[in-house]
Amino acid sequence: MTVSKTKRVVLGAITLCLTLACGLAFAESMSWNLTEGVTPTSKKVYDLHMIILYIVTAIGIAVFAVMCWSIYFHRKSRGAIAEQFHHSTFAEITWTIIPIIILIVMAIPATKTLIFMEQTGDAEMTIKVTGYQWKWKYDYLEEDISFFSTLKEDSNEARQRYASTRPEDVENYLLDVDNYVVVPVDTKIRILTTASDVNHAWWVPDLGWKRDAIPGFINDNWTFIEKEGVYRGQCAELCGKDHGFMPIVVKAVSKEDYAAWVQEMKGNARVAAATPVEEIAVEELLMKGKRLYNSNCAACHMPEGEGVDGLFPALAGSAIANGEAEGFAHQILNGKNMMPPFKDQLSDTDIASVMTYVRNSWGNAADAVQPAAVNAAR
């Protein structure tokens, strides 16, 4: 009969899909669940997640079982005769009260965890995280350390259309950055989130939360990492074109290693500040400029300088880029409309390199720019 035939086809299809799904699932050893993470918060959140998951699964099984029972036994084809009842005060009260009780049972641990998460006081150190289109800036407020963190170059190459490298060949594809956020373990760290242009959200699953980074506002969060390791995350609030390409990497190290890292960062900063502005060879400018262009400018102006029609102007053939060095430097330093200012992100040498690269690529042919010229434009 057609009915049993349909049934067989349907069952066959379901089995096939499930086998396929499971096969693929295990072949790739894919992830299924929330991480337990490495902080007291993330563990509490994980436990809470599992509790509510079990509760809703149990309710689901009970409800679906009743429905299936009814569908099987109360069908006309089995000769079921319809009863005509249409209300029962007892049943209606029961299925209002029981869910209320279950909800209260869920609300208690939820409230406790939430209160725990909001205790941002008595932190031992503070990091301010600022979202930019499309990178993160980290300021260690007590240490006077400050740096940007952008997508690692190999990921950035493989993510282009028509890229020559494949994502599969890149380690931690899209989850790796040039500068890690180094933090000590077993330390209560206050993390302030904010943004410079549009909303972003700072999220490292292993820490147990995400929080929006909103321009003009500062959000207060904290974490306490219990285990050394490298923890990866991503921006979690749509922030424009390259929202998918601004990952976060937190590296938790022992307190001693952290102290050493701080010394090293401060040393680097002193060296950079002390280096006198000098003439740099054009080849060197071009090489450095290409790298900086790809991580800072290519997102909008595109790797080949062709821009995005109507959104971001092309730099190939641009009057500003090929014109007076001062005007060009000005635009990079101070930004314009949607273009962010780079004066705090890039040094004079950096900007000179980028300018030199742009002025000598994609058919452009203007003279090289030295750091001194940028310094004068500041």
Added chain:
Amino acid sequence: MSEAVAHDDHHDHKPTGIGRWLFSTNHKDIGTMYLVFSLIMFFVGGAMAMVIRAELFQPGLQFVDPQFFNSMTTVHALVMIFGALMPAGVGLANWMIPMMIGAPDMAMPRMNNMSFWILPFAFTLLLLTFFMPGGAPAGGWTMYPPLVLQLGDGFPFLIFAVHFLGVSSIMGAINIIATVFNMRAPGMTFMRLPLFVWTWIITAFLLIASMPVLAGAVTMLLTDKYFGTAFFNAAGGGDPVLFQHIFWFFGHPEVYILVLPSFGIISQVIPTFSRKPLFGYASMVYATASIAFLSFFVWAHHMFTVGMPLTGELFFMYATMSIAVPTGVKIFNWMATMWKGSMTFETPMLFSIGVLFMFSIGGFSGLMMGITPVDFQYHDTYFIVAHFHYVIVPGIIYGVFAGVYYWLPKWTGVMYDEKLGKLHFWLSTISVNVLFFPMHFIGLAGMPRRIPDYNTIFTGWNQIISIGGFAFGLSQLILVWVVIKCARGQGEKATDQVWESAHGLEWTLSSPPPFHSFTTPPQVTDATAHS
């Protein structure tokens, strides 16, 4: 009754040609136009979803650039919500409400015409942005500033499209309220209204209360961009988060605007095919009204991560959890309607049962996300994408499908092809789960939403999801086939009652019904009222 019908047929002079549709004031013709428009938009939005799934089939960028990808997700959502789901609900209301309450037509037929004809213009404005400098909207359907303000020349078109859609919805809502309040047949008291009519009255009030809020929000965006105001600009003393509050004050009621009509439909369908009256009619009405009322107090569960004070987070967590109670009541009432019935499983019933199972899955994940501390993990990941697609696709869209199959024989006068209907159901149901269930997993495992590319650990699931997506998309062509067959009159002739156990005034009219539904109001008694 047969007398009234015969009398009517006599005067059944329809206008002809294109004028019949352009100038239509007839609730059925306008209902048909809404439904056809909705179907077209379902495929337009669906095509965008296919682009999204094709791009996400593998890591790396194969087909589109990130900016265009963002336009796809943004416009997909806008087209589906405002172009496919809302017009489907209004179309069904137009067709069925006058027939269910014993009226000849809607109360304000000319306004009815206008509220439909605004839609094609609104969507022309919206879709034209694809050809403008700066491209189509790409900041998410939620239009959060400051990002949305970066949109190019398409920006005012987006805003005006939203305004038009709001105007259209408000006019539709006023019309429905006026019709139900004034044009019920004698004896059709409020507590005798079919549930579909009830859910639509409540939906109409939600629309009137929430659409102007959206209009206000997008107008503030417009003045922020062009007239130097700073509602949402912190540098000018404004607050970007304010927009999110206003938007979701509209947005959460909006999700109930979408789902309540579907709840109404399955409340009609399940009793018919269980051959049993609806269980707990009064509690269904009260539960629907409570859901609608509560829906104005839970908006901030969409924005737990913006950094609200603890008390605010607790309030919105408890309020969100409390919605589960009336929602549960509805599910239990439907189950009790089926219990000890004598069920048959024609296509409308299959789709309704699909709603019961799969809307529940969406409800469970909704409850999980309502728990603030864990939502700090779930928010803006594929887990939430799974949640709202479960409530929208096998929740709302299945409800609409159930309604279409249920009433198609009434509309066209011929039975649809049951075999194709069942095939449509089973193919959709298998593929929709392959499509959306694994999204829970990748969301929990850490894949954010709205990204065009991902780390290779997510590849396997994304491929399964994409395959499910393509299969689901293709399965919908069956619906088109079924509808075309019926529209061309191919199929068995339908009786007036169509379904063995169908109750209600619409089944007392001929199939297809006369052009002006009830020219003589029928007398309604307890016996002839809702099932």
